[in-house]
Amino acid sequence: MKSQIYNQAKYYEIAFSFVDSEKQADLFEKFIKKYSKTGAKSVLDLACGTALQLREMAKRTTNNQRKQTID
Helix, strand or coil: CCCHHHHCHHHHHHHCCCCCHHHHHHHHHHHHHHHCCCCCCEEEEECCCCCHHHHHHHHCCCCCCEEEEEC
C-alpha cells in the first residue's frame, strides 16, 4: 500500500524537515563541477518530491541556467 504522505506536500515537507537542502545543494553543485564534461547549464531532478534541493539551487542561478523538476 502506497503511503499517502507523498500526496500531501505540506506533510511531505514536515516529514523531511531534517534535510539540510543548502548542504545537499552544495554537494550537488560540487559533483556537477567535478564530473560535468560540458559545463551543465540545466539540472533535471527526477522524483524530487517538493524539490527542496532544486529550489535551493534555483536561488543561486543566473539567467542562463535552468532547473526542472519532475516528480
